[in-house]
Amino acid sequence: MKRILVTGANGLLGQKLTALLAREFEVLATDLQAELLAPEAKTRYQPLDITKAGQCREVIRDWNPDAIVNAAAYTDVDGCEEHKELCWQVNVRGVENLANAARKNMAMLVHVSSDYVFDGKNGPYAEDDPPRPLGYYGKAKLASENAVRLTGIPYTIIRTNVLFGVGNRVKNNFFLWAYHSLKDGKSINIVTDQYNNPTLAEELAEGILLSLRKSAYGVFHISGLEYLNRYEFTLKIADAFGFSRDLIRPITTDMLKQKAPRPMRGGLKIEKAQRELGFSPRPLGEILEMLKQQLEG
């Protein structure tokens, strides 16, 4: 494995992935914008809209990668309920475009999916648990997994959940939002009934690197170590950064009136990735300490 193409390279995962993979492979990073936003990633960059089949074919033909890692997605879960066509174009058609171009160029495809393919009745979930998405985002992610499988190319599907971390001009993730709110002394309402295992973007990137090194085909769950609810996660953030716990008010999901239904007991079992890939995530406490260094140096 020598050459990699990364899509969605300016997203949170994409930035960490590009920086990490570029240390070991020749990487062409791509996204919608005119330039690469990850300052630490020293690599080539070219704009690529994955919804454009012709563009995908050309870029993949010219770069001729051994593997394509798809970190591009429309990730606004509530937005997907409102903008179904956009969600489908990016999250399903885009993936089909990449898979078809991969087949032509005999490249493997690593595609990133979500625990939202499950209904959250009895998580955390293992790779072979039956999916049953609740909302449109989850339905599209499941359809994208099926599209990858149907193309007949060698593939790795990596499911993850509650991705967090710090990046250059990245969208607000749950951690960043909680961090900035608490830092500014704002009270925040946090749900006590949504369970996941939050995943540091760098650790997901590490898991993807491990899967590439081993050409590990199939489905893998790559997520954080600790299974906890959002309220507990936020308390840990407050404690790590020395913010007041009094600012955090416990509520339940029904009070939020969100457009998309959320899996309540979501999250992912990671034993397969630990066993077969040697994936070894750090405890949340250590991760928050590291983020404290990054943010407050």
Ligand SMILES: NC(=O)c1ccc[n+]([C@@H]2O[C@H](COP(=O)([O-])OP(=O)(O)OC[C@H]3O[C@@H](n4cnc5c(N)ncnc54)[C@H](OP(=O)(O)O)[C@@H]3O)[C@@H](O)[C@H]2O)c1
């Ligand atoms: N975030 C989570 O909690 C979470 C949980 C489970 C799974 N995942 C999955 O993990 C992966 C990475 O997520 P992330 O949080 O890093 O997402 P992100 O920060 O939203 O990054 C996605 C990137 O894809 C780009 N993109 C959107 N449409 C595109 C298109 N048509 N062509 C090319 N690029 C396009 C986005 O650009 P714009 O910003 O300009 O739109 C953005 O730079 C996604 O597959 C996501 O579904 C995320």
